[in-house]
């Protein structure tokens with residue numbers, strides 16, 4: 215295997231875990247565009263025809279956005295917290311955080327919603343930051359399980375709350391558009407820490423709040 219590719223793969227692995235992803239072996243934009251031209255030709259079309267001439271540029275720009283999570287640190291997002299919460303010591307739940315990610319097996323989208331709850335200790339984080347954390351990890355190559363645990367761990371480590379609960383539901387296009395072709399099948403993953411893990415009653419409350427009071 216080519217050395218650049220090898221080091222790319224090694225750094226991509228460490229990036230997925232680290233707070234500030236760094237990839238010293240990142241290919242140039244021109245190399246990325248050339249790779250898109252190769253894939254177009256391999257699919258069977260002519261990359262030189264008019265309609266496809268600008269496509270490699272567009273695809274690389276789209277990748278910049280879809281995979282922007284490799285260049286953002288979850289720690290930075292969560293480092294601003296607010297202390298004026300009075301006597302509040304109960305669950306904060308952010309429901310229905312929609313996300314788009316790409317499965318690391320086929321690089322096709324999986325699309326769904328994340329629901330995240332935590333029990334703050336003295337300080338809370340801005341609600342939008344929970345959604346930003348979901349986006350950071352969603353905008354990487356993922357499995358749904360890894361996405362679920364990365365979001366949970368980032369919140370758990372940064373806020374040190376009494377507990378974190380997460381439920382992710384998604385439809386995987388690799389199952390809908392190709393392979394087994396089961397459109398409409400959804401995958402649900404959950405993970406709990408602290409009081410959510412230790413107290414089944416809190417898991418029940420989390421699940422009922424997810425279902426309850428829908429507009």
Ligand SMILES: Nc1nc2c(ncn2[C@@H]2O[C@H](COP(=O)(O)OP(=O)(O)OP(=O)(O)O)[C@@H](O)[C@H]2O)c(=O)[nH]1
Pocket residue numbers: 317318319356357358359386388389392393394
């Ligand atoms: N656990 C898990 N599996 C996933 C996820 N996204 C895709 N997959 C599965 O990854 C598996 C890859 O299986 P392979 O047998 O290596 O690849 P494949 O021959 O393309 O598999 P098929 O999709 O069954 O055609 C498939 O079963 C996918 O459904 C995910 O987020 N989590």
Ligand SMILES: [Zn+2]
Pocket residue numbers: 317318319320321322386388389
């Ligand atoms: Zn897949």
